[in-house]
Amino acid sequence: xxxxxxxxxxxxxxxxxxxxxxxxxxxxxxxxxxxxxxxxxxxxxxxxxxxxxxxxxxxxxxxxxxxxxxxxxxxxxxxxxxxxxxxxxxxxxxxxxxxxxxxxxxxxxxxxxxxxxxxxxxxxxxxxxxxxxxxxxxxxxxxxxxxxxxxxxxxxxxxxxxxxxxxx
Numbered sequence: 001x002x003x004x005x006x007x008x009x010x011x012x013x014x015x016x017x018x019x020x021x022x023x024x025x026x027x028x029x030x031x032x033x034x035x036x037x038x039x040x041x042x043x044x045x046x047x048x049x050x051x052x053x054x055x056x057x058x059x060x061x062x063x064x065x066x067x068x069x070x071x072x073x074x075x076x077x078x079x080x081x082x083x084x085x086x087x088x089x090x091x092x093x094x095x096x097x098x099x100x101x102x103x104x105x106x107x108x109x110x111x112x113x114x115x116x117x118x119x120x121x122x123x124x125x126x127x128x129x130x131x132x133x134x135x136x137x138x139x140x141x142x143x144x145x146x147x148x149x150x151x152x153x154x155x156x157x158x159x160x161x162x163x164x165x166x167x168x
Contacts, residue, residue, distance in 0.1 A: 003029065005062035005098070006148030007053075008140050009085035011045050012038045015140030016053070018060045019131065019148035026149060028131040029060055031141040042081060046088050053092040065093040066151035068143070069102040101151055105143075111153065112146045 001022050008015035014036070018029035034052040036045035067089055070082065093100045106116035112130070113122045124142035128135065130149055137145060 002064070002152065003060065003062045004148040004151050005057065005060065005065045005093075006144040006146065006151070007065060007067040007089045007093075008143035008147065009068060009082055009089055010140060011042060011049070011081045011085045012036055013140045014049050014052070014085055014089075015138075015142070015144035016056055017137075017141055017145030017148050018056070018062060019145060019152060021152045026131060026152060028133060028145070030056075031137050031145055032056070033138055033140045042084060046084060049085060050088050050092055053089060054096075057092065057096045057098070062098060064151065065089075065098045065100045066147040067093075067100060067102050068108070068147060069104045071105055103147060103150055108143070108146050108150050111150045 001020050003018060003020045006017040006019065012035070014034040015031075016034070017031035020027045020029050034049050036048040038045070067086065070079070070086060090100055109118040109123055110116040112118075113126045115122075120139040120143070121136075123146050124136045124139055127133070127137060127142045127145045127149065131145065136142070
């Protein structure tokens with residue numbers, strides 16, 4: 001059985017999801033969102049994220065991690081904050097000895113919902129169906145679950161020159 005931790009970075013709402021493959025079946029293990037108080041400093045929010053991710057990894061013992069690749073946004077400050085959260089995720093995963101794979105958001109959407117421009121609600125609904133969940137997960141957790149599902153359904157490609165981090 002292979003277990004993958006999907007990570008959807010954010011400094012206010014950081015989604016995570018754990019999916020297992022047993023034979024050809026995908027099994028939902030857990031999901032959640034780390035909510036960090038946006039009235040605190042970015043440094044304080046990153047500490048909250050780091051502690052929560054350490055607990056998730058300890059609780060679910062994933063074999064690998066799948067994280068959303070950085071995309072370029074119009075708001076440079078928002079992109080920088082996203083990069084900070086993503087960096088914490090990469091650090092926590094590396095310390096836990098996990099291989100980390102990254103996938104662009106459009107590729108994840110296409111793989112899970114059939115279109116690279118799918119709305120968050122479409123992705124969440126498809127994740128619910130694929131994993132047999134009773135309810136649609138919140139969007140940040142659904143995105144993280146989608147990352148794990150995509151990773152389990154394809155063969156990732158290593159990022160040249162980046163040991164331990166791979167691009168999908």
